[in-house]
Amino acid sequence: MDFTFDxxxxxxxxxxxxxxERAYADSEVRRKVVANDPGFDEKTWSRLAEMGLLGLxxxxxxxxxxxxxxxxxxxxxxxxRVLAPEPFIEAVVLAGxxxxxxxxxxxxxxxxxxxxxxxxxxxxxxxxxxxxxxxxASAVTATQAGDGWTLTGAKEPVLNGARAxxxxxxxxxxxxxxxxxxxxxxxxLTRTGxxxxxxxxxxxxxxxxxxxxxxxxxxxxxxAIEQGLASARIAYGHESIGAMDTALRxxxxxxxxxxxxxxxxxxxxALTFRAADMYVSLELARSxxxxxxxxxxxxxxxxxxxxxxxxxxxxxxxxxxxxAIQLHGGIGVTAEYKVGHYTSxxxxxxxLLGDGDWAADRLAAEVAAHETVDPxxxxxxxxxxxx
Amino acid sequence: xRLQLSPELEAFREEMRTFFTTQVPQEIRDTVAAHRHVxxxxxxxxxxxxxxxxLCAPHxxxxxxxxxxxxxxxxxxxxEMQLAxxxxxxxxxTSMIGPVIAAFGNQxxxxxxxxxxxxxxxxxxxxxxxxxxxxDLASLRTTAVRDGDDWIVNGxxxxxxxxxxxxxxxxxxxxxxxxxxxxRGISLLVFPMDTPGVTLRPIELIDGGFEVNEVFFEDVRVPxxxxxxxxxRGWDYAKFLLGNERVGIARIGTTKRLLAQAKEHxxxxxxxxxxxxxxxxxxxxxxxxxNELVALELTAxxxxxxxxxxxxxxxxxxxxxxxxxxQQAAMELLVDLAGPLSVSSFAEEGSDVPDWARVxxxxxxxxRKVSIYGGSNEVQRTIIAGTILGL
Numbered sequence: 001m002d003f004t005f006d007x008x009x010x011x012x013x014x015x016x017x018x019x020x021e022r023a024y025a026d027s028e029v030r031r032k033v034v035a036n037d038p039g040f041d042e043k044t045w046s047r048l049a050e051m052g053l054l055g056l057x058x059x060x061x062x063x064x065x066x067x068x069x070x071x072x073x074x075x076x077x078x079x080x081r082v083l084a085p086e087p088f089i090e091a092v093v094l095a096g097x098x099x100x101x102x103x104x105x106x107x108x109x110x111x112x113x114x115x116x117x118x119x120x121x122x123x124x125x126x127x128x129x130x131x132x133x134x135x136x137a138s139a140v141t142a143t144q145a146g147d148g149w150t151l152t153g154a155k156e157p158v159l160n161g162a163r164a165x166x167x168x169x170x171x172x173x174x175x176x177x178x179x180x181x182x183x184x185x186x187x188x189l190t191r192t193g194x195x196x197x198x199x200x201x202x203x204x205x206x207x208x209x210x211x212x213x214x215x216x217x218x219x220x221x222x223x224a225i226e227q228g229l230a231s232a233r234i235a236y237g238h239e240s241i242g243a244m245d246t247a248l249r250x251x252x253x254x255x256x257x258x259x260x261x262x263x264x265x266x267x268x269x270a271l272t273f274r275a276a277d278m279y280v281s282l283e284l285a286r287s288x289x290x291x292x293x294x295x296x297x298x299x300x301x302x303x304x305x306x307x308x309x310x311x312x313x314x315x316x317x318x319x320x321x322x323x324a325i326q327l328h329g330g331i332g333v334t335a336e337y338k339v340g341h342y343t344s345x346x347x348x349x350x351x352l353l354g355d356g357d358w359a360a361d362r363l364a365a366e367v368a369a370h371e372t373v374d375p376x377x378x379x380x381x382x383x384x385x386x387x
Numbered sequence: 388x389r390l391q392l393s394p395e396l397e398a399f400r401e402e403m404r405t406f407f408t409t410q411v412p413q414e415i416r417d418t419v420a421a422h423r424h425v426x427x428x429x430x431x432x433x434x435x436x437x438x439x440x441x442l443c444a445p446h447x448x449x450x451x452x453x454x455x456x457x458x459x460x461x462x463x464x465x466x467e468m469q470l471a472x473x474x475x476x477x478x479x480x481t482s483m484i485g486p487v488i489a490a491f492g493n494q495x496x497x498x499x500x501x502x503x504x505x506x507x508x509x510x511x512x513x514x515x516x517x518x519x520x521x522x523d524l525a526s527l528r529t530t531a532v533r534d535g536d537d538w539i540v541n542g543x544x545x546x547x548x549x550x551x552x553x554x555x556x557x558x559x560x561x562x563x564x565x566x567x568x569x570x571r572g573i574s575l576l577v578f579p580m581d582t583p584g585v586t587l588r589p590i591e592l593i594d595g596g597f598e599v600n601e602v603f604f605e606d607v608r609v610p611x612x613x614x615x616x617x618x619x620r621g622w623d624y625a626k627f628l629l630g631n632e633r634v635g636i637a638r639i640g641t642t643k644r645l646l647a648q649a650k651e652h653x654x655x656x657x658x659x660x661x662x663x664x665x666x667x668x669x670x671x672x673x674x675x676x677x678n679e680l681v682a683l684e685l686t687a688x689x690x691x692x693x694x695x696x697x698x699x700x701x702x703x704x705x706x707x708x709x710x711x712x713x714q715q716a717a718m719e720l721l722v723d724l725a726g727p728l729s730v731s732s733f734a735e736e737g738s739d740v741p742d743w744a745r746v747x748x749x750x751x752x753x754x755r756k757v758s759i760y761g762g763s764n765e766v767q768r769t770i771i772a773g774t775i776l777g778l
Contacts, residue, residue, distance in 0.1 A: 288685060363675075364670035
């Protein structure tokens with residue numbers, strides 16, 4: 001049991017922080033970047049590629065860095081700290097993660113290398129209106145057509161769906177849900193992009209007999225999707241930790257400088273106690289998110305660990321996001337000041353892959369199955385006792 | 388970053404688990420598990436079993452019976468003890484006055500008190516709070532005036548937990564009423580509870596039990612050699628002591644045990660023909676509490692692993708604050724599971740109400756204390772806001 005980062009991990013954090021702070025330390029820069037399509041800075045994306053971050057979790061033979069979940073967590077937290085709009089989690093952790101988990105060697109060699117170099121951005125087209133937070137698909141169906149497949153139906157919201165060069169699409173097949181690759185310029189593909197409230201981009205993506213190839217060996221991929229979503233939930237947990245940390249620190253700084261009734265706001269215990277409670281929420285959520293990444297690293301039950309992290313970071317994100325605005329007052333609701341953007345992003349993260357109540361329901365369904373929860377034991381630490 | 392305990396620590400955990408579940412009498416552990424009254428004799432027997440194995444005060448200096456353990460080992464020791472329903476070594480002895488004497492007492496005092504303190508041959512009680520000095524402890528008014536080779540103590544203490552069992556009291560007294568800062572004029576005296584002039588009045592609590600007392604001092608004559616450390620430095624020792632009090636106050640193992648019991652009862656109690664545990668709202672409530680407890684346990688592990696340099700990790704205050712809230716939430720859950728049976732607190736023979744339901748409400752009411760003692764949760768928020776957030 002060890003909660004400390006090694007020196008390489010600390011170096012990685014420092015390097016990522018340096019890069020992202022140069023880009024977004026001034027929140028006005030982010031505001032300008034997200035005002036224009038594709039909603040992030042292609043140059044910053046290239047710099048992330050140069051640093052190796054876009055291939056971070058992938059095998060070296062596929063052009064990646066061969067790093068683990070802890071390194072991914074570090075990058076995600078730093079992204080959250082400055083609200084960098086680059087789609088690291090969406091493209092690398094989620095879409096890239098599915099390609100790495102399911103794809104053929106050829107698909108991995110081609111797509112992951114191109115993703116790592118910054119040349120190809122994949123997006124995972126999975127969400128369907130009216131069918132939320134499941135690992136299965138129903139609104140898009142796949143039909144075998146000769147050697148390949150065609151897809152029909154609609155996905156929405158697909159994050160970065162309009163900008164993406166290639167789509168990883170979940171679709172209903174006989175006996176489950178398959179995963180497919182669709183090129184951005186495929187026939188019968190209609191993508192309608194728009195802004196999301198947190199400055200990102202999403203799209204309605206329609207398939208009309210659109211040609212597709214199966215990702216990997218084909219067949220039912222529900223379990224792989226569940227695993228992929230769990231990894232993304234954990235990564236979003238770290239992004240939200242970074243965002244909460246900045247939201248709290250910004251709020252504390254504001255309380256020390258803003259004057260009303262002739263004194264700074266930190267003279268009012270009604271406010272400082274609420275800031276203290278925000279700190280409690282943050283640190284409990286941070287421990288849980290770090291733990292979930294360690295479970296992933298150890299090969300434990302990542303789906304259950306992700307649910308636990310999701311529940312904790314959801315509750316904390318809502319608490320800190322709302323209080324950060326309230327303790328600021330009116331300025332917190334303006335787009336010209338940064339803190340409200342953090343609340344907007346935390347709110348988006350909370351709803352993308354399952355919210356706190358959803359996670360609590362999943363944990364509740366298992367509550368009778370164990371006497372106590374041992375975060376260092378089964379099912380989280382396989383084997384136990386391994387140094 | 389690594390999830391698993393090292394093989395050495397796994398073995399250590401197993402060793403602790405085996406010891407606590409086999410070497411402390413079952414009947415005592417059953418009493419704790421059932422939240423029944425633990426008698427003085429049971430406390431003494433359990434602590435002596437631990438002390439005989441050298442497992443009573445691992446945080447003490449090695450030469451006085453401590454262990455050269457890491458903070459993580461101490462954490463595991465405490466959690467396993469709580470999970471096994473072992474009554475913890477008396478905090479007044481092992482967490483409070485013992486470490487103070489070991490750190491600030493003179494050699495004679497160490498030899499006189501430490502071994503007996505570890506073995507609970509001396510039962511200590513705490514003379515800190517006064518009617519007008521609670522969270523604002525430094526405004527205490529009990530005085531000690533020098534008279535030849537003695538101190539003459541006059542005044543009153545309150546909230547003296549288990550003072551009815553105590554042989555000795557460690558007591559903060561004002562020795563310099565003229566000191567510029569009120570913290571500067573305080574000293575730490577120890578004396579036997581049967582010293583002439585000491586009287587004790589039990590205070591009945593809302594659970595019907597007698598746990599705390601008022602203690603009155605009228606011209607109590609205390610030999611000068613019973614001053615611990617230096618005169619007028621008592622406040623420093625009190626801070627040192629209260630810092631120790633907060634260690635392990637999260638009581639994660641205890642709450643884990645309570646939630647396990649709650650789930651058991653939620654299987655037994657039915658509503659509309661279905662066990663309460665199958666009620667989605669109840670299941671979600673328990674799941675949320677379990678998750679909060681996981682978060683707290685992980686935070687405790689993170690904090691102990693990062694406070695190796697002796698200074699507490701800033702997040703330590705989170706442990707007291709959240710730990711007390713979760714203990715209270717678990718107690719509240721048990722009352723809610725008992726439902727109408729929860730009123731049968733004092734049922735005796737002839738009642739069909741199970742024991743756990745009888746003790747649920749008194750325990751819940753009693754546990755309102757945990758967010759008040761050891762530095763109230765409002766004091767913890769003040770610490771977080773001030774020292775961590777700089778507000």
